[in-house]
Amino acid sequence: MVETVIRKRIEILADTAQVRRVTSAIDSAGITGWTILPVSAGKGRDGLWHEEHVTSTDKSLVLTVASQDRAAALAAALAPLLSSHGLLLTMWDVEVIRGDRF
Amino acid sequence: MVETVIRKRIEILADTAQVRRVTSAIDSAGITGWTILPVSAGKGRDGLWHEEHVTSTDKSLVLTVASQDRAAALAAALAPLLSSHGLLLTMWDVEVIRGDRF
Amino acid sequence: MVETVIRKRIEILADTAQVRRVTSAIDSAGITGWTILPVSAGKGRDGLWHEEHVTSTDKSLVLTVASQDRAAALAAALAPLLSSHGLLLTMWDVEVIRGDRF
Amino acid sequence: MDLSALTIFTSPVILFFVLGMIAAAARSDLAIPEPFAKAMSIYLMIAIGLKGGVAVAKSGIGIEIATAIVAGACLSFLIPFYVAAILRRVGKLEAVNAGAVAAHYGSVSVVTFVTAGEILALQAMPIPGYMVAVLAVMETPAILSGLLLARRGLSGDARSADSGDERGELVREVFLNASVVLLIGSFLIGIIAGPGGFSEVQPVFDTGFKGVLCLFLLDMGLLAARRLRESRSLTWRLAFLAIAFPLVNGTLGTVIGVTLGFDPGSAAALGILCASASYIAVPAAMRMALPQADPGIYLAMSLSITFPFNILFGIGLIAWLARVLTGG
Amino acid sequence: MDLSALTIFTSPVILFFVLGMIAAAARSDLAIPEPFAKAMSIYLMIAIGLKGGVAVAKSGIGIEIATAIVAGACLSFLIPFYVAAILRRVGKLEAVNAGAVAAHYGSVSVVTFVTAGEILALQAMPIPGYMVAVLAVMETPAILSGLLLARRGLSGDARSADSGDERGELVREVFLNASVVLLIGSFLIGIIAGPGGFSEVQPVFDTGFKGVLCLFLLDMGLLAARRLRESRSLTWRLAFLAIAFPLVNGTLGTVIGVTLGFDPGSAAALGILCASASYIAVPAAMRMALPQADPGIYLAMSLSITFPFNILFGIGLIAWLARVLTGG
Amino acid sequence: MDLSALTIFTSPVILFFVLGMIAAAARSDLAIPEPFAKAMSIYLMIAIGLKGGVAVAKSGIGIEIATAIVAGACLSFLIPFYVAAILRRVGKLEAVNAGAVAAHYGSVSVVTFVTAGEILALQAMPIPGYMVAVLAVMETPAILSGLLLARRGLSGDARSADSGDERGELVREVFLNASVVLLIGSFLIGIIAGPGGFSEVQPVFDTGFKGVLCLFLLDMGLLAARRLRESRSLTWRLAFLAIAFPLVNGTLGTVIGVTLGFDPGSAAALGILCASASYIAVPAAMRMALPQADPGIYLAMSLSITFPFNILFGIGLIAWLARVLTGG
Numbered sequence A, B, C: 001m002v003e004t005v006i007r008k009r010i011e012i013l014a015d016t017a018q019v020r021r022v023t024s025a026i027d028s029a030g031i032t033g034w035t036i037l038p039v040s041a042g043k044g045r046d047g048l049w050h051e052e053h054v055t056s057t058d059k060s061l062v063l064t065v066a067s068q069d070r071a072a073a074l075a076a077a078l079a080p081l082l083s084s085h086g087l088l089l090t091m092w093d094v095e096v097i098r099g100d101r102f
Numbered sequence D, E, F: 001m002d003l004s005a006l007t008i009f010t011s012p013v014i015l016f017f018v019l020g021m022i023a024a025a026a027r028s029d030l031a032i033p034e035p036f037a038k039a040m041s042i043y044l045m046i047a048i049g050l051k052g053g054v055a056v057a058k059s060g061i062g063i064e065i066a067t068a069i070v071a072g073a074c075l076s077f078l079i080p081f082y083v084a085a086i087l088r089r090v091g092k093l094e095a096v097n098a099g100a101v102a103a104h105y106g107s108v109s110v111v112t113f114v115t116a117g118e119i120l121a122l123q124a125m126p127i128p129g130y131m132v133a134v135l136a137v138m139e140t141p142a143i144l145s146g147l148l149l150a151r152r153g154l155s156g157d158a159r160s161a162d163s164g165d166e167r168g169e170l171v172r173e174v175f176l177n178a179s180v181v182l183l184i185g186s187f188l189i190g191i192i193a194g195p196g197g198f199s200e201v202q203p204v205f206d207t208g209f210k211g212v213l214c215l216f217l218l219d220m221g222l223l224a225a226r227r228l229r230e231s232r233s234l235t236w237r238l239a240f241l242a243i244a245f246p247l248v249n250g251t252l253g254t255v256i257g258v259t260l261g262f263d264p265g266s267a268a269a270l271g272i273l274c275a276s277a278s279y280i281a282v283p284a285a286m287r288m289a290l291p292q293a294d295p296g297i298y299l300a301m302s303l304s305i306t307f308p309f310n311i312l313f314g315i316g317l318i319a320w321l322a323r324v325l326t327g328g
């Protein structure tokens, strides 16, 4: 059996134009890395949207794996932006191998 | 510490042509929103596939965050389609901020 | 209520050029399927990267759902590659419907 | 036929298709970016629609157009019935997959038509512009018959499960699918704009046509051969039928065309439309309306076998048949 | 105006736009791949920049260029102030959304300008090359005034939250956004390369221009109509304003152009620039600098109402006005 | 050299490259959509292959082709050995990264070759069509020597870990990578189709070539400068070597070309091939076969330093050297 440790995985959905703000917050929380996934459509309180690069109508999903402490710091840093900037944040526990990396 | 609450995150893999059926089921379950991610290839019992838009060979991942009740209702609504329509559904608990949104 | 069972969901971030190595490992572990998601940018110890297909600078996220045993076998098989091949592996428990498929 | 057949195999259009098939068979990592391939398919449909419309604007509409359209629509609707029966008996498919595959053979392949246009032009049998209307009209009826045939195989549950909403979506998918909208839309634009209006966009939609067709066929060669290599569901019986259908349907269409008094180019075109199997419009409709069918079967047959067969041999054979039958 | 107005409606460029709107209204699944649409918008900006630069390289720079640029910059900066006031009073928007929408109307739409270029050329009122510089210059000032207006609506917190880093990013987004860089960059390249250098790339950036414009307008028709169909935030008041603004601003721009002694083509072009509303550059800036604003409002107005209105009627009306006012 | 060097800096092709570099250095958000950039790279390889093949179809095959191919293959295979040694000693790289970087410098850059073709044509030193075959042949040997050199740096474990399956994949990646397949495939198609067959696709693959090259170089300028800005692994020593290698290898190639009796265009082309460093084919192979190497090093050197250096200065210098050495 490989040894695993528990870390938090946080995923933040944001306008692509706001992604740099999110990754700066991740960097500021002292987290080692992040990964961005494309997103193609969605629906929320503001209604439907479809990826349209011409009109800058596109969102991205920022994924980051961090220790509990840093994850909490990141969540606290982003909390004030959640409503005004239309972010969606979910987090949960995951097992990782070589947890010293995170 | 920001206060978080527990919600269900559900992810459903479906043919892109079937996504509207899935999002209708989400809407019918009274869930406030969903987000669609592109998918580029896969393998299952039906063999390998690669994203080919010309031949409509493409799948999408539908992600939704909901309360336990609504998540259960959605799972029940989609269960009959899982085999015939080749859907893949996974769900798990996540922490969210401002849980009243979901 | 639909009956659900617990399975492991494993996600592995890898260079797209290394994805076949990862999916071979999944196949070898006796897991029935996998799904690949595109990724558009990231940052780690090796610095920033952005998807550039011309220079083969692109990564993919491989997602697979498996029983605990097979998931452990897969993690063990991939563990030696994690550092040298720049893979990122996270896994967690999810509920699935019709768990006999996995 | 000898000389003109040779011309086929030195045409860049065909050679790029062969290059794609060889590259995929040899497992090269060559791949055309998906969005670009899709854009090329849209371009090809618009170009073919526009050119057909402009040709009709020049030639005017005659009775032969009406005849050809009616003949095409009937063939598209009827062919799936015999095809499905054979698929069940000879091909050992159940009703759902038999209906789905049959829809592909009743419908048409735009790219096969376009490639035939290039080849027939080399052989002095140009396809008249109005055949584009026939092409557009033949897309849809086969989808209807295919769905009718397939639904017999669905449980009562699955059949009645469709809500009104879903039925609306289904009707839209069948009658307003992207291929039909593009072909008919640009055909009408071609008629309205006429040769004068077309001349402004001619460099893109006419002069550039063959070059784009090369790139698109390179991609289709890649997709067709990769799918064949990775296919699990394709049996020898089905592979055999995927060659028999174009031969039979192509002969049928050509003979009907000649019987109706078409010129050699039109008769060959009708034959080629019957011989061809859809791999753009019909798969899109099936994914929506018949998710229970296995794309591994219908695409392996139509894209990986029938399409290359038609490009490399079918078009030439049908052209020869049309010439012989019209005494050309 | 009758004959030339008819010409508009038989131009493939316009017809493809209409096709896109009809297809989306009828809920067809037709869609242009995103990366390809984006690539076309980049192509159009480069082509228009290059052609403008080459024209200036030929004609030389005169005083009228300076006048036109100053007039354009002032109009772009000032228009948002009155527009925002009306949006708040008549349109019932709060400050943030009013400022965001106003920025769109002060700024310009490259594709409206380009389409106007095609239409005015048909009407023997060609737009001189230097107007491309005016186009480029009018992109940005409106963004600044829009942000000024919108920030009044933000809480003190949100206003002061920007770190120095973010302010740098904001300045870059406003002054170095992709549209501005492409337009000004290729305008300068056009001037440096001149007619000689341009001739090598002319087949792509000039001969192919109208064909690509057709494809792009097909997509814009699709996006505009789909957005209108799915819009939740658009009220009748806002829809009315989205037609009133281009009429008022277009008249304003044309009259100022005529007053400044511009030729009919330039006066009409200035009118059309004022009448047009941005849906590429300004939304990009707003997403970055004003995420609190609702894109459902500003895009529905600029892309789904003002843009089609201008393409189908506004350009024709302004051309007519410019002709009348200059006694043409 | 003065006049022709000036011509370089007024060519749109070069100016768009400079625009891209400036935009990225100034952190503009300008970006070319990924799938479209990839499609352009495929287009460029096909176009260059086709044109070379057609030229050979016209000129016939002579002994100089064989000489050039053998010379190119040897240079591609041998250059990495000395380059890797210097990278280890001067550049302070360990074996794995030294081998990976060396492979890039032994192999070639298609776009540098293509740009050189445009520039040399302006200077009346056209590159003969058969040099495309040399280009294609030089892609691969350097990958082999680079891997040989790099593997010395891997632990025994990593070296023997490859299963038979993986070795097969490696061989395919090296010999059937997309660049090689496209170049050789379309070169052969060009030979088979000949000038007659080529004429049908000439508007896309010849007339449109320079315009597409502009767009592609705009993107390469963006990627090169952004990568330089964000690079962490690039040291001053490595940056120095990334300029020294093209100078030394370019001189080497040109001198060998002249010694073998090549015409000035061919000698310059061989020099430019040696001077250029791959950033399409070799990175693809390294990602597959040598994931342990750091792309931050090899791409920063080849794409961000050597490529711009060659485009802006290297090609001009080598052209001048070839002219001087051949007494032109």
Ligand SMILES: Nc1ncnc2c1ncn2[C@@H]1O[C@H](COP(=O)(O)O)[C@@H](O)[C@H]1O
Pocket: A031, A032, A033, A034, A035, A036, A063, A064, A065, A066, A102, C013, C041, C042, C043, C044, C045, C046, C047, C048, C049, C086, C087, C088
């Ligand atoms: N903590 C993290 N969270 C999410 N993604 C990460 C994290 N660390 C690394 N990555 C991703 O993994 C890639 C390789 O990481 P590394 O090997 O550390 O350079 C990065 O470029 C990121 O895309």
Ligand SMILES: Nc1ncnc2c1ncn2[C@@H]1O[C@H](COP(=O)(O)O)[C@@H](O)[C@H]1O
Pocket: A013, A041, A042, A043, A044, A045, A046, A047, A048, A049, A086, A087, A088, B031, B032, B033, B034, B035, B036, B063, B064, B065, B066, B102
């Ligand atoms: N319950 C949800 N589950 C998944 N995604 C959601 C959910 N609610 C909102 N979203 C996503 O977040 C975006 C912004 O949401 P909103 O701020 O509510 O308009 C939406 O467009 C969706 O893409």
Ligand SMILES: Nc1ncnc2c1ncn2[C@@H]1O[C@H](COP(=O)(O)O)[C@@H](O)[C@H]1O
Pocket: B013, B041, B042, B043, B044, B045, B046, B047, B048, B049, B086, B087, B088, C031, C032, C033, C034, C035, C036, C063, C064, C065, C066, C102
């Ligand atoms: N165990 C699995 N893990 C992840 N994805 C899977 C798994 N099984 C199937 N899939 C995905 O679901 C699709 C349909 O599966 P199937 O219905 O088994 O052919 C496959 O093509 C994969 O993309």
Ligand code: NA
Pocket: D104, D105, D106, D107, D108, D109, D249, D273, D274, D275, D276, D277, D278
């Ligand atoms: Na058919």
Ligand code: NA
Pocket: E104, E105, E106, E107, E108, E109, E249, E273, E274, E275, E276, E277, E278
């Ligand atoms: Na305006």
Ligand code: NA
Pocket: F104, F105, F106, F107, F108, F109, F249, F273, F274, F275, F276, F277, F278
């Ligand atoms: Na080299």
